[in-house]
Amino acid sequence: MDVLGDLLGGFATALQPQYLLYAAIGVTLGTLVGVLPGIGPAVTVALLLPLTYAFDPIGAFIMFAGIYYGGMYGGSTTSILLNTPGESASIVTALEGFKMAKAGRAGAALATAAIGSFVAGTVSTIAITFLAPTVAGIAVTFQPADYFALMVLAFVSVTALVGRSILRGAISLFVGLFVGLIGIDVLSGQARFTFGVPELLDGLNIVVVAVGLFAVGEAFYVASRMRHDPEVTPLKGKVGMTGEEFRRSWRPWLRGAAIGFPLGSLPAGGAEIPTFLSYNVEKRLSKHREEFGHGAIEGVAGPEAANNAAFSGVLVPLLTLGIPTSATAAVMLVAFQVYNLQPGPLLFQNSPDLVWALIASLYIGNVMLLVLNLPLIRIWVKILEIPRPVLYSGILVFATLGVYTASNSLVDVLIMYAIGVVGFFMRRFDFPVGPVILGVILGPLLEAQFRRAVSISQGDLSVFITRPFSLALLVIAAAVLVVPYLPRLIALVRGDRTPKDRLDFGDMDD
Amino acid sequence: MIPSLRGPLVAAVVVIGLGVVVLVGTTAIAQAGGYSPVGPTAIPLVVGLAILVLGLLFLGRATIRPDRDLADRMAEEDRATHWPTPTLLGAALLGYAFALAPLGYILATAAFLPLTARIMGSARPRRDVAVGVGLAVVVYFGFTEGLGVRLPAGVLDSVLP
Numbered sequence A: 001m002d003v004l005g006d007l008l009g010g011f012a013t014a015l016q017p018q019y020l021l022y023a024a025i026g027v028t029l030g031t032l033v034g035v036l037p038g039i040g041p042a043v044t045v046a047l048l049l050p051l052t053y054a055f056d057p058i059g060a061f062i063m064f065a066g067i068y069y070g071g072m073y074g075g076s077t078t079s080i081l082l083n084t085p086g087e088s089a090s091i092v093t094a095l096e097g098f099k100m101a102k103a104g105r106a107g108a109a110l111a112t113a114a115i116g117s118f119v120a121g122t123v124s125t126i127a128i129t130f131l132a133p134t135v136a137g138i139a140v141t142f143q144p145a146d147y148f149a150l151m152v153l154a155f156v157s158v159t160a161l162v163g164r165s166i167l168r169g170a171i172s173l174f175v176g177l178f179v180g181l182i183g184i185d186v187l188s189g190q191a192r193f194t195f196g197v198p199e200l201l202d203g204l205n206i207v208v209v210a211v212g213l214f215a216v217g218e219a220f221y222v223a224s225r226m227r228h229d230p231e232v233t234p235l236k237g238k239v240g241m242t243g244e245e246f247r248r249s250w251r252p253w254l255r256g257a258a259i260g261f262p263l264g265s266l267p268a269g270g271a272e273i274p275t276f277l278s279y280n281v282e283k284r285l286s287k288h289r290e291e292f293g294h295g296a297i298e299g300v301a302g303p304e305a306a307n308n309a310a311f312s313g314v315l316v317p318l319l320t321l322g323i324p325t326s327a328t329a330a331v332m333l334v335a336f337q338v339y340n341l342q343p344g345p346l347l348f349q350n351s352p353d354l355v356w357a358l359i360a361s362l363y364i365g366n367v368m369l370l371v372l373n374l375p376l377i378r379i380w381v382k383i384l385e386i387p388r389p390v391l392y393s394g395i396l397v398f399a400t401l402g403v404y405t406a407s408n409s410l411v412d413v414l415i416m417y418a419i420g421v422v423g424f425f426m427r428r429f430d431f432p433v434g435p436v437i438l439g440v441i442l443g444p445l446l447e448a449q450f451r452r453a454v455s456i457s458q459g460d461l462s463v464f465i466t467r468p469f470s471l472a473l474l475v476i477a478a479a480v481l482v483v484p485y486l487p488r489l490i491a492l493v494r495g496d497r498t499p500k501d502r503l504d505f506g507d508m509d510d
Numbered sequence B: 001m002i003p004s005l006r007g008p009l010v011a012a013v014v015v016i017g018l019g020v021v022v023l024v025g026t027t028a029i030a031q032a033g034g035y036s037p038v039g040p041t042a043i044p045l046v047v048g049l050a051i052l053v054l055g056l057l058f059l060g061r062a063t064i065r066p067d068r069d070l071a072d073r074m075a076e077e078d079r080a081t082h083w084p085t086p087t088l089l090g091a092a093l094l095g096y097a098f099a100l101a102p103l104g105y106i107l108a109t110a111a112f113l114p115l116t117a118r119i120m121g122s123a124r125p126r127r128d129v130a131v132g133v134g135l136a137v138v139v140y141f142g143f144t145e146g147l148g149v150r151l152p153a154g155v156l157d158s159v160l161p
Helices: A002-014 A017-034 A041-054 A057-082 A088-102 A106-139 A144-161 A166-181 A206-224 A243-265 A272-285 A298-313 A315-321 A327-338 A345-350 A352-384 A388-407 A410-428 A434-456 A468-494 B003-027 B042-062 B068-080 B084-103 B105-119 B125-147
Strands: none
Touching: A002 A017, A002 A106, A002 A352, A017 A041, A017 A057, A017 A352, A041 A057, A041 A206, A041 A327, A041 A388, A057 A088, A057 A106, A057 A298, A057 A327, A057 A352, A088 A106, A088 A272, A088 A298, A106 A243, A106 A298, A106 A315, A106 A345, A106 A352, A144 A166, A144 A315, A144 A434, A144 A468, A166 A434, A166 B003, A166 B042, A206 A327, A206 A388, A206 A410, A206 A434, A206 B084, A243 A272, A243 A298, A243 A315, A272 A298, A298 A315, A315 A327, A315 A345, A315 A352, A327 A434, A345 A352, A388 A410, A388 B084, A388 B105, A388 B125, A410 B084, A434 B042, B003 B042, B003 B068, B084 B105, B105 B125
């Protein structure tokens, strides 16, 4: 009952006209940027972060919720029409969606993606409403050792389950951890890895790192391969579904939401695994299995719903534990820090107005996305028709603008370009970019909790394995490291000699 | 060794180099007084060692135990890459960054956009200039007037409101 009262209070705030306007602007801008090829939600959020500085915290977060959903939705449009998933969670959408588009059914694919996102987003938001306060209530009792173990689990699962190589994922993660160490150590006041550059004392600005790695790196990479231009599939016919297509979509939407939300809300989340799971489930259950691989609508409806639900689920550990489990969530955490808010169990006690307004705006953002997007799909498609040289020049202009306005410093802009060059080579050599961002943001938190835990135990390192909860988490983390090799191990046990690939879930560039 | 793994080999050396830099940098961190059991150097030490070891493992995957999957990918990359484009793009970005303050946001952006579009193979300079000027003006006034965020006016300082 309390929850409903709080939620109503949140709606009372979020439904004020100026906040509704912010939500609309956020959804539109988010979709606008998210629809750009190669730009996933993480960059969208990072690029638009400086824009929100002009608002009060509640307004900023309402706009943010819109940007978050819009960016996600924009990504699916790109996957369907261009077959270039802006983020790994859209890879599966591209699988069937692009085939549908080629067969002239882009309208139906876009519609099932939009409505599926709405359904799953709403289901998950309801789940967040009731789950988040409960988790926050439990999390109050967590000790630093538990937080440390949670973060280790998040790191391990992101590195091990994502990308084509654990080794390269781990290198990405540790490079990110190193970048996170740069600056003054909060606990001891000592400067670390500043190499005598005064600008580095505050550490590297995460906007600089994220925009450099994602946007500038992507622009360099696309530029280097400009001769391999994918073409936009023209959108023919109406955007919408036939009755038959609707009947084939609604169960996948709900199943997608049911798979996506729980997995997304685990502190080991990410949206990749749920989308792949959902795809496989739909393929198995479908009466039209022969259509899979040639444009089956279930293969778009399910994964898109799972994607959206998982993305909403990620907000649970972010809001209640202060632990981001995806690159996008990591950038969101920065937004909280900009306003001097520390997400975690205490956020619900200290800033209930903001939390509930944010949750209410998730509902509103979802509705707005549906209302704005179905009619506007043709405009988003037009954006995809911008010639790529102009488009990527524009992205570089906006990347520079974002960093320049955030810091007003030439040094930051140059650092961003340098990081962009690193991002280019990472793409070239197939290093996942997401773990870097996670390392940069989660690293300092991990270190703080580690040192706090060891301080409390007066130097006794066994504190991490004597507490049952943190021990359990660390055991799971170890298990996660083994999981990708299971197919190979099972094959070995069965005496199957054909080499099996390790499970992989695509790159985490979201 | 597989020729297409030359790039990853260089990358491995860079990662190993970074590991060394981190470890050397760790020794430069002053140890604060003994009030805390874990000082500011503990995690940097772990991170440095991890980067070093992972870099060495990656070096192995580029040489003695070649990663075939990566080798195939790199061979495709090498075929598809047109090096002058990203190189010129980098140069244009540097010029843009240094031109922002003296030239002002509008002029620098209006020049940068058509230039980079040209580098990336656009064959319609007039359209690109129009887009550049339009975008620069809209962003400049949108930010300075609309959002109250300052952008450098540069040489147009006396002309702009």
